[in-house]
Amino acid sequence: MKPARFDYHSPTSVDEALALLQQHANDVRLLAGGQSLVPMMNFRLVAPGVVVDLNRIPELAYITDRGNVVHIGAMTRQRAAEFSPIIGEKVPLLREAIKLVGHLPTRSRGTIGGSIAHADPSAEIPMVFQALEGEAVARGPRGERTIKAEEFFRDALTTSLAPDEMLVEVRLPAMPPGAGFAVEEFARRHGDFAIAAIAAVVVRDGARCCKARLATAGISSCPVRLRAAEQVLEAEGLGESAVARAAEVAADAVEPLADHNASAEFRRHLTRVLTGRALLSAVARAA
Amino acid sequence: MAQLVDVHLKVNGKPYVGQCEPRKLLADFLREDLGLTGTHVGCEHGICGACTILFNGEAARSCIMLAVQASGAELVTIEGLAKNGKLHPLQQAFHENHGLQCGFCTPGMLMAALDFLRVNPSPSEEEVREGISSVLCRCTGYRDIVRSVMAAAAAMRSETTREPAK
Numbered sequence: 001m002k003p004a005r006f007d008y009h010s011p012t013s014v015d016e017a018l019a020l021l022q023q024h025a026n027d028v029r030l031l032a033g034g035q036s037l038v039p040m041m042n043f044r045l046v047a048p049g050v051v052v053d054l055n056r057i058p059e060l061a062y063i064t065d066r067g068n069v070v071h072i073g074a075m076t077r078q079r080a081a082e083f084s085p086i087i088g089e090k091v092p093l094l095r096e097a098i099k100l101v102g103h104l105p106t107r108s109r110g111t112i113g114g115s116i117a118h119a120d121p122s123a124e125i126p127m128v129f130q131a132l133e134g135e136a137v138a139r140g141p142r143g144e145r146t147i148k149a150e151e152f153f154r155d156a157l158t159t160s161l162a163p164d165e166m167l168v169e170v171r172l173p174a175m176p177p178g179a180g181f182a183v184e185e186f187a188r189r190h191g192d193f194a195i196a197a198i199a200a201v202v203v204r205d206g207a208r209c210c211k212a213r214l215a216t217a218g219i220s221s222c223p224v225r226l227r228a229a230e231q232v233l234e235a236e237g238l239g240e241s242a243v244a245r246a247a248e249v250a251a252d253a254v255e256p257l258a259d260h261n262a263s264a265e266f267r268r269h270l271t272r273v274l275t276g277r278a279l280l281s282a283v284a285r286a287a
Numbered sequence: 288m289a290q291l292v293d294v295h296l297k298v299n300g301k302p303y304v305g306q307c308e309p310r311k312l313l314a315d316f317l318r319e320d321l322g323l324t325g326t327h328v329g330c331e332h333g334i335c336g337a338c339t340i341l342f343n344g345e346a347a348r349s350c351i352m353l354a355v356q357a358s359g360a361e362l363v364t365i366e367g368l369a370k371n372g373k374l375h376p377l378q379q380a381f382h383e384n385h386g387l388q389c390g391f392c393t394p395g396m397l398m399a400a401l402d403f404l405r406v407n408p409s410p411s412e413e414e415v416r417e418g419i420s421s422v423l424c425r426c427t428g429y430r431d432i433v434r435s436v437m438a439a440a441a442a443m444r445s446e447t448t449r450e451p452a453k
Contacts, residue, residue: 002315002331004310008292008353008355043332053353103420103421104406105336105399105402109352
């Protein structure tokens with residue numbers, strides 16, 4: 001229950017961190033908040049020969065309001081995001097979801113970028129990243145590039161980041177003023193990873209739905225958008241029967257995981273129920 | 288020869304220096320290298336909360352931090368709650384309200400509760416339940432822990448109103 005031996009580096013700049021990633025390719029792990037990595041190392045599920053600690057690169061932690069987009073440094077603590085007025089005002093869906101991420105002590109250390117780059121299938125922050133159509137900024141030896149949320153997640157714990165790249169920033173478009181939003185999660189205990197969760201954002205124009213966004217956590221190997229369900233709402237509006245139809249379409253569309261927590265059929269059932277609940281809440285909140 | 292790293296930190300206001308392998312966990316460093324055995328190690332993978340300490344003022348699980356990460360930081364452990372032989376209001380409240388049985392989770396519970404009350408000094412009972420949910424207790428069933436935290440919150444609020452601004 002103790003980590004295997006490793007060589008430890010604590011760079012003070014992104015360039016230094018990238019050089020270490022290149023130098024020790026295949027045997028290196030980046031240490032961000034450590035709330036996922038260190039338990040895995042304690043179990044020796046992973047035993048990297050080199051650990052690069054990102055916690056002494058202060059330039060990586062920030063929350064900046066750029067008007068239509070919020071820029072979040074990858075090492076921003078979840079706790080900082082939870083209490084950030086910018087997050088609360090511009091992307092309140094993130095604040096709502098963060099309250100479900102672990103517990104306050106894990107949020108003191110866990111980071112926004114770490115959660116997204118680690119890409120646990122049951123994690124809530126990647127789900128919000130999908131629902132808000134965020135962008136990831138990756139930096140590597142070839143420079144910087146942006147990766148859209150819909151192209152970021154490949155499989156469980158697997159992203160589009162190249163081995164010599166690191167996530168430096170997460171960009172979230174500001175939610176339209178008056179947008180309704182909700183997160184519904186099913187877990188065994190408060191703070192647990194989601195067995196199934198749905199994040200919903202709706203923008204209404206009278207009875208019409210001008211925009212609906214739905215994303216999942218815990219249901220499949222990656223957080224996914226429920227596009228068919230979104231289209232139902234954008235075509236049929238936000239009334240009870242449209243919401244019920246959207247929930248059915250969502251349940252049909254997912255490819256649910258089966259594991260010791262839940263069968264595939266149960267996750268499919270949860271998709272329908274949680275989508276319905278999230279939409280009803282989001283619609284009620286929408287101006 | 289294993290890499291060794293230096294760790295300079297403050298714990299409960301007192302400076303300490305140590306040297307250890309980078310893989311040494313902060314919880315083990317506190318207990319073995321600094322002799323501060325009040326911080327307990329339960330699950331060793333960050334889910335039971337018994338190892339909770341304050342790291343630069345915020346609750347954190349010390350079994351999933353590396354000791355080297357604490358270099359330059361200010362920590363508060365359970366040993367730092369009582370002042371001049373007087374129990375902290377949280378400790379007093381747990382004592383009066385039967386907030387512990389075996390006591391193994393208690394250091395973590397107190398540190399988590401301390402951070403929680405700083406963020407939310409006037410919690411409802413429901414909020415306390417959520418606030419302590421980061422620490423698992425196998426003995427008590429939590430009822431008296433909740434009572435203890437509610438009592439401590441009241442005591443700490445009245446202390447704040449009595450004390451002049453610092």
